[in-house]
Structure formats: C-alpha cells, structure tokens
Amino acid sequence: MSELPAAFAERLRAHLGERFITSKAICGQHAGGGMHLRPLPPQAVAMAESIDDIVAVVRACDAFGVPLIPFGAGTSLECHVGAARGGVSLNLSGMNRVLLVNLEDQDCTVEAGVTRSALNEHLRRTGLFFPVDPGADATIGGMASTRASGTTTVRYGGMRENVLGLTVVTPAGEVVRTSRRARKSAAGYDLTHLFVGAEGTLGVIAEVTLRLYGAPEAASAAVGSFPSAAAATTSVIEAVQLGLPLARAEYLDAATIAAVNNAFKTNHALADTLFVEFHGAPEEVARASERFKAIALDNGGGEFKWAIEEEERTALWRARHHAGFAVAASRPGARPWSTDVCVPISRLAECIVETKKDLASAPFPAAVLGHVGDGNFHVVLMLNPSSREELAAAEQFNDALVARAIAMDGTCTGEHGVGLGKREALVAELGASVDLMRAIKRALDPRGLMNPEKIFAA
Amino acid sequence: MSELPAAFAERLRAHLGERFITSKAICGQHAGGGMHLRPLPPQAVAMAESIDDIVAVVRACDAFGVPLIPFGAGTSLECHVGAARGGVSLNLSGMNRVLLVNLEDQDCTVEAGVTRSALNEHLRRTGLFFPVDPGADATIGGMASTRASGTTTVRYGGMRENVLGLTVVTPAGEVVRTSRRARKSAAGYDLTHLFVGAEGTLGVIAEVTLRLYGAPEAASAAVGSFPSAAAATTSVIEAVQLGLPLARAEYLDAATIAAVNNAFKTNHALADTLFVEFHGAPEEVARASERFKAIALDNGGGEFKWAIEEEERTALWRARHHAGFAVAASRPGARPWSTDVCVPISRLAECIVETKKDLASAPFPAAVLGHVGDGNFHVVLMLNPSSREELAAAEQFNDALVARAIAMDGTCTGEHGVGLGKREALVAELGASVDLMRAIKRALDPRGLMNPEKIFAA
Numbered sequence: 001m002s003e004l005p006a007a008f009a010e011r012l013r014a015h016l017g018e019r020f021i022t023s024k025a026i027c028g029q030h031a032g033g034g035m036h037l038r039p040l041p042p043q044a045v046a047m048a049e050s051i052d053d054i055v056a057v058v059r060a061c062d063a064f065g066v067p068l069i070p071f072g073a074g075t076s077l078e079c080h081v082g083a084a085r086g087g088v089s090l091n092l093s094g095m096n097r098v099l100l101v102n103l104e105d106q107d108c109t110v111e112a113g114v115t116r117s118a119l120n121e122h123l124r125r126t127g128l129f130f131p132v133d134p135g136a137d138a139t140i141g142g143m144a145s146t147r148a149s150g151t152t153t154v155r156y157g158g159m160r161e162n163v164l165g166l167t168v169v170t171p172a173g174e175v176v177r178t179s180r181r182a183r184k185s186a187a188g189y190d191l192t193h194l195f196v197g198a199e200g201t202l203g204v205i206a207e208v209t210l211r212l213y214g215a216p217e218a219a220s221a222a223v224g225s226f227p228s229a230a231a232a233t234t235s236v237i238e239a240v241q242l243g244l245p246l247a248r249a250e251y252l253d254a255a256t257i258a259a260v261n262n263a264f265k266t267n268h269a270l271a272d273t274l275f276v277e278f279h280g281a282p283e284e285v286a287r288a289s290e291r292f293k294a295i296a297l298d299n300g301g302g303e304f305k306w307a308i309e310e311e312e313r314t315a316l317w318r319a320r321h322h323a324g325f326a327v328a329a330s331r332p333g334a335r336p337w338s339t340d341v342c343v344p345i346s347r348l349a350e351c352i353v354e355t356k357k358d359l360a361s362a363p364f365p366a367a368v369l370g371h372v373g374d375g376n377f378h379v380v381l382m383l384n385p386s387s388r389e390e391l392a393a394a395e396q397f398n399d400a401l402v403a404r405a406i407a408m409d410g411t412c413t414g415e416h417g418v419g420l421g422k423r424e425a426l427v428a429e430l431g432a433s434v435d436l437m438r439a440i441k442r443a444l445d446p447r448g449l450m451n452p453e454k455i456f457a458a
Numbered sequence: 459m460s461e462l463p464a465a466f467a468e469r470l471r472a473h474l475g476e477r478f479i480t481s482k483a484i485c486g487q488h489a490g491g492g493m494h495l496r497p498l499p500p501q502a503v504a505m506a507e508s509i510d511d512i513v514a515v516v517r518a519c520d521a522f523g524v525p526l527i528p529f530g531a532g533t534s535l536e537c538h539v540g541a542a543r544g545g546v547s548l549n550l551s552g553m554n555r556v557l558l559v560n561l562e563d564q565d566c567t568v569e570a571g572v573t574r575s576a577l578n579e580h581l582r583r584t585g586l587f588f589p590v591d592p593g594a595d596a597t598i599g600g601m602a603s604t605r606a607s608g609t610t611t612v613r614y615g616g617m618r619e620n621v622l623g624l625t626v627v628t629p630a631g632e633v634v635r636t637s638r639r640a641r642k643s644a645a646g647y648d649l650t651h652l653f654v655g656a657e658g659t660l661g662v663i664a665e666v667t668l669r670l671y672g673a674p675e676a677a678s679a680a681v682g683s684f685p686s687a688a689a690a691t692t693s694v695i696e697a698v699q700l701g702l703p704l705a706r707a708e709y710l711d712a713a714t715i716a717a718v719n720n721a722f723k724t725n726h727a728l729a730d731t732l733f734v735e736f737h738g739a740p741e742e743v744a745r746a747s748e749r750f751k752a753i754a755l756d757n758g759g760g761e762f763k764w765a766i767e768e769e770e771r772t773a774l775w776r777a778r779h780h781a782g783f784a785v786a787a788s789r790p791g792a793r794p795w796s797t798d799v800c801v802p803i804s805r806l807a808e809c810i811v812e813t814k815k816d817l818a819s820a821p822f823p824a825a826v827l828g829h830v831g832d833g834n835f836h837v838v839l840m841l842n843p844s845s846r847e848e849l850a851a852a853e854q855f856n857d858a859l860v861a862r863a864i865a866m867d868g869t870c871t872g873e874h875g876v877g878l879g880k881r882e883a884l885v886a887e888l889g890a891s892v893d894l895m896r897a898i899k900r901a902l903d904p905r906g907l908m909n910p911e912k913i914f915a916a
Binding site (some may be wrong): 102104105106107146147148149153158160161170174175176177178179180181182183184185186187188189190191193194196197198202214216217237240241242243280281283284287340342343344345346374375376405406409410411412413414415416417418422425426429430431432433434435436437439440442443444455456 | 562563604605606607616628632633634636637638639641642643644646647649651652655660672695698700738739741745800801803832863864868875876880883884887888889891892893894895897900901914
C-alpha cells in the first residue's frame with residue numbers, strides 16, 4: 001500500500017490538529033477483523049467532532065484519491081471497518097450530542113457517534129426510549145450503517161423501521177438530508193433506506209433522526225425450557241399468531257445456557273430455552289403471560305420463571321446480552337466467531353435442527369442462540385485461534401449454514417451485515433440484484449473511495 | 459411526438475396479439491391527469507398477463523427507445539401514469555393472481571395487478587388481512603410504486619413498512635428479486651425500499667411480497683366532534699402518547715361532514731370531527747375506548763358515538779372513504795383537486811388552522827380531511843373546471859400549503875407521490891438530495907425510458 005500523500009496529511013493536520021493521528025497503536029484499534037477475518041489497520045485516523053470535520057476529511061480524501069472508512073464504536077462483526085485498501089478511518093465517536101428530542105412527535109435527532117445506551121440515558125426522564133438493541137453498545141450511526149436490529153425487533157422493528165431521516169456527507173463532500181421530519185412521505189426515492197445498511201460505502205452518516213417509543217406501562221419477562229428447539233420455536237410462532245405483545249423472544253440452546261449459568265451463577269435447566277418479554281398495559285401483559293404459559297405447556301415446555309420488577313428483568317437480559325461472551329469464556333483461550341442467518345420463521349426450527357446436526361460432528365464447541373420472533377439466529381463457534389483445521393472446518397460449517405438459510409428463502413445475514421465476510425454469500429442470495437447495487441455504488445461514489453471492498457469487491 | 463416505429467408495434471403485436479392496443483379510446487383511459495394536470499395519453503397500451511409479457515415489452519421498448527409507463531388501476535393523483543413523452547402504457551391489471559399465502563410467516567406474494575380489496579377477499583378465511591388502505595381500490599403494484607399509505611398507517615404502517623420484497627423487471631429486461639422472504643436482512647443495499655416509491659421510474663414491479671396481520675380480536679370505532687381542529691388533533695396526539703391501540707384516527711372538518719351527511723344521509727354534528735378506531739384484545743379495546751373518551755372530554759370534545767359491530771364500523775368507514783367523492787358532489791359540476799401534505803404531528807393543528815385561513819378567502823369551496831395520527835392531511839378543492847381564475851387561485855393556494863408544510867419540517871406529499879405535479883416541490887423540500895436521486899435514475903435507467911418526466915424533469 002502506498003503511503004498517504006504528504007500534502008494530504010498536512011491538509012488534514014491543519015484542519016484537525018492532534019485529531020489527525022497516524023500512530024500504529026491507534027490505527028491498530030481501527031482495524032476491524034475478527035475470528036475469520038484478519039485486521040486491516042488504516043494508515044491514519046481522523047477524529048471528527050462536527051459535520052465540518054467530516055466534510056473536510058471527505059473532501060481531502062476526494063482530492064487525493066484516499067480511501068475513507070467511517071468508524072463508530074467498532075463493534076461490527078464482518079470487518080466492516082477494516083481498511084481493505086488503506087486510507088483514513090473517520091472516527092465519529094466525538095460526535096456525541098443529542099441534538100433534539102421532540103416529545104410530542106416521539107422522535108429525536110442525534111449525532112452519529114451517540115451510543116444507544118447514551119441516548120437512552122439521555123431520554124430517561126422523558127418517558128420515551130429508543131428500543132433497538134443489538135447487544136453491543138454500538139453508535140447510532142454505526143447501527144444505521146449496518147441496518148442493525150436485535151432482541152426487541154420482533155416488537156419495535158430494527159434500524160430499518162426506526163430511522164426517520166439522515167444527514168449524510170456525500171462522497172463529493174456535499175451535506176444532504178435524506179428526508180424531512182414528517183412521520184411518512186411519498187416524496188421521491190427513499191434515500192433514507194438506501195443509506196441505512198449501506199455500510200458507509202455511499203457516504204458518511206453524520207446525523208440520524210430516530211423514532212422513539214413511550215416506555216411500556218408494564219413489562220414482564222420470563223425464562224423457561226423446552227424439550228426441543230422446535231418446541232421452543234413453535235411456541236413463539238403461536239404467540240405471534242395470537243397477537244400477544246411479545247417485545248422479546250430469545251432462544252438459547254443448552255450449550256449457551258451452560259455458559260450463562262457458569263458466567264452468571266444462575267441455575268437455568270440445561271435445555272432448549274426461551275427468554276421472553278411482554279410490553280403493554282398491565283392487564284394486557286398479565287393476560288399475555290397467562291396465555292403464553294398455556295402455549296408453552298401445550299408444546300411440552302416446563303414451568304416458566306417470571307420476572308416482573310425492572311431489576312429482575314435487567315438481570316435476566318444482562319445474562320442474555322452477555323451470552324456471547326459467556327460462551328466465548330467457556331473454552332479458555334478460544335476466540336469466538338458469531339455467525340448470523342435469518343429465515344422465514346416457519347423454517348426456523350428445521351434450520352436450527354439441521355445446523356445442530358452439523359455441529360455434532362464439528363471439531364470445536366459451539367452454541368446456538370437467536371431472535372426467534374424474527375427467524376434470526378447466531379451460532380457462536382469457539383475456535384482455537386492457532387488451529388488451521390478448526391478454522392477450515394468453521395468456514396465449511398458457515399458456508400453450509402448460509403447455503404441452508406438461502407435455500408429456505410432466508411438471508412445470509414439477518415443483522416450483522418456483509419462487510420468483507422459475506423460478499424460471496426450476498427451474490428448467492430440475490431444474484432443479479434447485486435449488479436444494481438454496484439451500479440448505484442458507481443453512480444454515487446464514482447471514484448470508489450467510500451469504504452472500498454465492503455459489500456462487494458471493488 | 460413521433461409515431462411508434464412500425465417494427466416495434468409489429469414485434470409487440472406478435473407477442474401480445476390483441477393485448478397490444480392502439481385505439482384512441484383505450485389510450486385515453488391510460489392518460490392520468492386530474493384537475494390541475496392535463497391527461498397525457500400513451501400511443502399504445504400493452505396488457506401484461508405474466509412476467510414474460512413484461513420482459514417482452516421492456517426489451518422491445520429498450521431496443522426501439524420507446525418510453526414505458528407501468529399502469530395499475532390508474533387511481534394515482536399527480537398524473538403518475540401520464541405518457542409525458544408518449545410511448546407505451548404497460549397495464550398490469552391482468553397480473554391478478556395471489557401466488558402464495560404463508561400462514562405461519564404471516565406474509566403473501568402477489569402479482570402486481572392484484573387490488574387490495576381482491577387480496578383481502580382472498581384472505582378472508584385465513585384470519586389474516588392486509589391493512590394498507592389508501593381509500594381507492596388501487597393495485598398492490600401501484601401502491602408499492604407510489605409508497606401509498608392511508609387510514610390504518612398510524613397502527614400498521616404504509617407500503618414502506620409492509621413490502622417485504624419485490625420481483626422487478628429492470629429497464630434492461632432482467633428479472634431480479636430485491637430480497638428473500640426472511641422478515642429482516644442486513645444483506646446489501648435496501649433495493650426493496652428503493653423501488654417502493656420510485657413511481658415506475660427505475661423498473662417495473664411484477665410481484666410483491668407483503669406482510670400480513672392477524673385480524674384483531676376486537677375492534678371499536680367512534681365518531682365525535684370538537685370545538686376546533688386543534689382540540690381534535692391534540693386528542694389524537696395524547697392518545698398516541700399514552701400508547702392507546704389506535705388503528706385509525708381521521709380528522710374531517712365541518713365542510714367535509716356537511717358533504718358526508720348529504721351524501722350518506724347521516725346526521726353528524728357540523729364541526730371539526732374525529733373518526734377513530736381501536737384494534738386489540740377485547741378488554742384492551744374497551745379500556746382504550748374509555749380512556750379516549752376522557753381525553754376527548756378534556757379537550758372539549760362532545761359525546762362520541764361508538765360502533766362495535768362490523769356492520770356499523772363498515773358504514774362509518776364507508777362514509778370516510780367516500781368523503782372525497784361526497785365533497786366533490788357538493789358543488790355540482792365541480793372537479794376536485796386533492797392536495798396532500800404531511801407535517802410532524804406537533805405542528806399539525808397549526809398547519810391546519812393556517813391552511814383554513816387561506817381557504818376562507820379562496821374563490822372556491824374546499825374541505826379538509828386527514829390522517830391525524832401521521833400528521834398527514836388533504837384539502838379537497840372543488841373547482842369550476844372552466845374557470846381559469848379558480849385554477850390559478852388553487853395553484854397559488856397549493857404552493858402556499860406545500861411551502862408551509864416544508865417550513866414546518868414536513869413533506870410536500872405524505873402519500874400521493876410526486877408524479878408530474880410535485881416535481882418543483884420535491885426540490886424545495888430536499889434540495890441536493892434530488893441530485894442523488896437523479897444519479898440513481900441515470901445509473902439504473904441510462905436511456906431514461908422508464909416513466910420519463912416523473913419525480914424529476916428528464
């Protein structure tokens with residue numbers, strides 16, 4: 001990779017001062033990577049604190065032909081932030097202001113670097129909250145860029161449903177708004193949705209307008225076990241069909257439960273398990289809980305343990321959120337690889353069962369967990385990082401998993417995104433549609449400088 | 459306009475036989491237009507009955523440089539289907555098969571020409587329904603193309619929220635699917651949302667996969683009057699903030715009510731009025747009704763008349779749905795022009811009040827009605843079609859309305875779309891974003907043959 005042009009570095013240093021960084025250590029923290037993908041450090045990091053900073057960096061990159069990679073919290077899982085062709089990582093974490101909260105309209109506008117937990121902390125006394133919850137404490141800009149979703153998507157939707165508008169800096173350095181703040185619009189192409197999930201390949205998301213929700217009057221969470229993954233999944237499908245106000249419906253297999261028990265000193269039964277939560281008016285939640293108990297019983301499920309108080313619920317969901325870490329810790333020295341597919345929920349049980357058959361003969365331990373209400377699940381593979389054999393087996397396993405999901409009319413990624421890791425899978429899934437995506441990329445970023453090599457090979 | 463090339467007509471006649479039509483009468487039925495826009499008949503109409511037919515027509519148009527305009531039921535309001543540069547209208551009403559209904563996944567796939575009422579008739583015994591309801595009995599393909607919404611959008615979303623995937627014929631005649639059938643996906647650019655609302659300018663929507671909903675266990679509708687538009691609007695905002703399960707929340711002004719009373723022999727009070735409906739479990743609906751009564755009372759509202767039985771509710775909503783026609787009929791010989799803006803709901807009352815001030819001095823009668831829960835409203839102007847003075851005043855009124863909505867951070871069109879009528883308004887609303895739309899148009903339709911002149915001037 002050729003060095004950054006001296007005049008380019010000088011120009012950005014003049015604008016950003018010490019916020020233009022070329023130290024190896026800092027660049028190494030912006031390299032992405034993961035179990036199956038190697039880290040790709042940028043040649044420099046630019047710390048943005050305003051839209052003007054973004055514009056300055058984008059224009060300098062455009063003038064000198066230098067690649068630019070937007071960076072939020074770096075929690076993405078398919079090497080989205082790796083500098084595949086070198087260049088500058090544009091760190092947006094300093095753009096962390098909540099700009100506006102509109103109580104009557106139940107929306108807010110934030111800078112891209114605000115994290116979801118910081119936003120909810122900011123909202124705490126308003127009676128409103130932002131529900132999208134991918135587990136990691138990602139930035140709102142990063143979550144928009146990867147079209148994130150998570151545990152509450154079954155009820156509230158993911159970023160696709162909850163981003164109302166964006167301020168974007170285009171590859172040419174123009175600042176544009178993709179929509180006004182009205183709750184709906186039929187005015188022209190839906191640019192908001194084009195940038196949500198574009199993984200920084202079409203421009204830099206600078207500000208995000210989000211839909212907010214009134215905190216539910218009542219909430220009730222529960223954990224219970226089932227004789228099989230199919231029984232657990234069927235229970236959730238039936239609850240959805242009955243219109244029960246499910247806010248979360250998470251499946252954890254026995255391996256995940258073992259790791260959770262070990263990490264959190266809990267004593268959940270070692271079985272296929274559901275964590276569920278209902279939101280609504282008190283009587284509605286009470287009624288839903290009763291009906292869900294009956295559904296679970298019908299499907300051979302055991303007694304559910306209910307958590308009504310916020311503290312109990314928080315403890316329950318902390319265990320679920322950190323299940324991935326718990327799983328990783330269950331094999332000392334191992335590094336986790338979290339896969340991600342999503343299928344129509346009618347195919348979910350079958351998909352999980354077949355996947356578990358593959359795992360039975362795998363040379364590494366693994367755990368299965370997922371967002372059943374959406375048909376989305378992850379397999380966390382615990383790999384010995386120095387074993388080529390395990391990595392090769394893991395790659396083969398993942399390829400089979402993706403092929404299975406696609407054969408069931410599902411997607412190669414429900415929420416993690418394409419990045420560098422799922423580029424071939426995307427073509428397998430959508431075929432000629434990918435040519436349309438490439439045409440759009442060429443039209444909006446003709447020089448190919450915005451997060452190059454992501455989503456498709458340049 | 460030059461004649462269609464003879465070889466082009468011959469080629470399509472060979473493929474479509476009598477379904478390739480050049481009669482003036484039929485072309486005149488595919489001309490779009492309306493009060494403020496003149497009809498623009500195509501030079502021929504092609505009746506498609508399959509994707510193969512669409513491909514044949516698209517490829518012939520591509521080969522001969524002939525413009526193509528997709529046509530569903532022709533109920534759009536901004537001359538979306540007018541043949542601004544001549545060419546062929548591709549009538550999709552013969553593609554009227556429901557291809558698949560997935561009960562467990564609560565989705566279905568239909569051909570583009572299925573109307574929303576035909577779909578709901580097909581679903582009648584499944585316990586599922588498709589909620590998006592723009593009033594007119596439009597086709598699903600047309601509703602997707604214009605990003606339609608309507609009375610139930612406050613609860614179920616519009617086409618933006620309920621189209622899960624599309625099969626599209628590209629301007630080059632390739633057949634692509636924009637997504638798989640999984641409930642969510644993070645796989646690449648969101649092409650589904652790009653085509654939803656593209657008004658046929660990027661390709662022809664051939665098939666649509668839709669989200670369905672379980673029919674609500676209970677529903678309750680009511681009508682009541684208020685001392686002012688602000689009081690009515692405030693009541694709806696408060697209901698939304700309390701999380702009441704509003705499925706519809708429609709505002710009708712006194713002029714609209716007068717027309718409705720006259721047309722349907724009802725005797726609603728001549729005042730600012732709300733039609734509301736709640737969906738949910740029986741006790742939830744009962745409780746919501748009680749709470750809404752209290753909210754309305756607090757805001758000075760009168761007694762609400764409740765309709766619980768399906769028959770009563772249907773009668774109530776028939777009146778609302780045909781309110782536009784009722785209004786039009788209230789001035790004999792007049793032709794209606796239905797405008798369409800949407801603002802953040804916090805600004806809605808103010809926007810309606812200021813708009814009514816403008817109407818007070820207008821030389822034509824008009825009625826105001828709208829989807830309060832979304833901030834979306836229409837003014838139906840009843841114009842003497844032979845009065846230039848009235849048309850000029852109407853244009854001035856509409857310009858002021860659009861400017862007011864944009865100044866309130868709203869949109870020039872909440873649900874009718876841009877077509878030919880709102881092209882300048884789109885630029886006023888979104889500025890440089892429109893350049894991105896143009897770049898996408900050029901990338902996907904380089905010859906500019908797909909519904910030319912719509913959304914932006916070619």
